[in-house]
Amino acid sequence: MINILDFDLNDLKIWMKENGEKEFRAKQIFNWIYNEIWDFNDMNNIPKSTKEKLKTYFYIGIPEVIQTYESSDNSTKKFLYKYRDGSIIECVEMEYSYGNSICISTQVGCRMGCKFCASTIGGVVRSLTTGEIIAQILKTQSIVGKRISNVVIMGSGEPLDNYDDVIKFLDIVNKEYSLNIGQRHITLSTCGIVPRIYELADLNLQITLAISLHAASDEARRKIMPIANKYNIEEIINACNYYINKTNRRITFEYALVKDINDNEDNAKQLGELLKDILCHVNLIPINTVTENNFKKPSKESIKKFSDILTNFGVNNTIRREMGSDINAACGQLRRNYVKNIEEGC
Ligand code: SAH
Numbered sequence: 001m002i003n004i005l006d007f008d009l010n011d012l013k014i015w016m017k018e019n020g021e022k023e024f025r026a027k028q029i030f031n032w033i034y035n036e037i038w039d040f041n042d043m044n045n046i047p048k049s050t051k052e053k054l055k056t057y058f059y060i061g062i063p064e065v066i067q068t069y070e071s072s073d074n075s076t077k078k079f080l081y082k083y084r085d086g087s088i089i090e091c092v093e094m095e096y097s098y099g100n101s102i103c104i105s106t107q108v109g110c111r112m113g114c115k116f117c118a119s120t121i122g123g124v125v126r127s128l129t130t131g132e133i134i135a136q137i138l139k140t141q142s143i144v145g146k147r148i149s150n151v152v153i154m155g156s157g158e159p160l161d162n163y164d165d166v167i168k169f170l171d172i173v174n175k176e177y178s179l180n181i182g183q184r185h186i187t188l189s190t191c192g193i194v195p196r197i198y199e200l201a202d203l204n205l206q207i208t209l210a211i212s213l214h215a216a217s218d219e220a221r222r223k224i225m226p227i228a229n230k231y232n233i234e235e236i237i238n239a240c241n242y243y244i245n246k247t248n249r250r251i252t253f254e255y256a257l258v259k260d261i262n263d264n265e266d267n268a269k270q271l272g273e274l275l276k277d278i279l280c281h282v283n284l285i286p287i288n289t290v291t292e293n294n295f296k297k298p299s300k301e302s303i304k305k306f307s308d309i310l311t312n313f314g315v316n317n318t319i320r321r322e323m324g325s326d327i328n329a330a331c332g333q334l335r336r337n338y339v340k341n342i343e344e345g346c
Helices: 009-020 023-035 049-058 132-143 161-172 194-201 218-224 233-247 265-275 300-312 333-343
Strands: 064-070 077-081 088-096 098-104 107-109 126-129 151-152 186-190 208-212 250-255 280-286 317-319
Touching: 009 023, 064 132, 077 132, 088 132, 088 250, 088 300, 088 333, 098 132, 132 161, 161 186, 186 194, 186 250, 194 233, 208 233, 233 250, 250 300, 265 280, 280 300, 300 317
Parallel strands: 098 151, 151 186, 186 208, 208 250, 250 280, 280 317
Antiparallel strands: 064 077, 077 088, 088 098, 107 126
16 A cells, blocks of 8 residues: 555546546545545545545655644644654644744654654654655644645754655655645754765755764864764865755754763854854754753853854854743653653553
């Protein structure tokens, strides 16, 4: 059986034609699905024989919600979703004044091994397919009853380690027959898989690229991010400059501040020096504590100081507002806790 959400309109038109059906039905079917009708039987402009045929080939791969959490200020909701094979991922919905955002996962777990991240603790189970990624948005919209207008690909997994499915997702999600979310409303975050950044740049998309930098020297970066042994900062910066030239888009650099690891004044100066001539924005993220490691947040004062130093270098930056930390919203922690509890039999 095929998840129909893995198909784009063209794929489904071809399938229709090859199966002796009318091509225009493809659009009707997606119209139902993207309007939250997830049972072929309920598609009342589709002939019965076509429905029967669809049912023997396809399923509509919407995950089941197994846990929901809401932050005390109601601004953030977090969902644990389960796919047909039992794989579990998490997904966060955040409500801002300018619209609703979703943080989606691209893999079940992750194999990048960043020391501060909960998603990577059990390694990667598998990558998600295009349709499974789309379904996170569909399911979340149906639960919250609101349109989602912004997407950040910052949940579990490394999107550029699941390149083809993520690129197809970016294409479909943008289409009018689908979720119609503009590329400028999508941010893709990567730990820095350099050859893929070049490939992505060549596609000339209008999405925002975010790079998880987290350190301004290779030596410091290698201590917290294994990927730094493969690609150094100079290679990342070169790839970013290529991306900027190709797309004219400003890059975001993410810098998770960890007490006594990467948060002193020299670190800030080094980062300022590195980024001062690049069209970019720095997102300073006070690290979210994960039970399995010992990383701590710096004090508010030292975060502010770090930010001021960057500003003095002329580097745009903001300190990320912490949303939903009272519901473990950080980076794979919910799934981690859930899976851990199952493994431990509680
Ligand atoms: N693999 C991709 C996207 C998923 S992680 C990437 O590395 O960018 C999304 C962001 O959350 C990354 O910047 C990641 O480094 C950061 N992150 C992971 N664990 C964190 C934690 N405990 N506290 C703060 N940020 C964290």
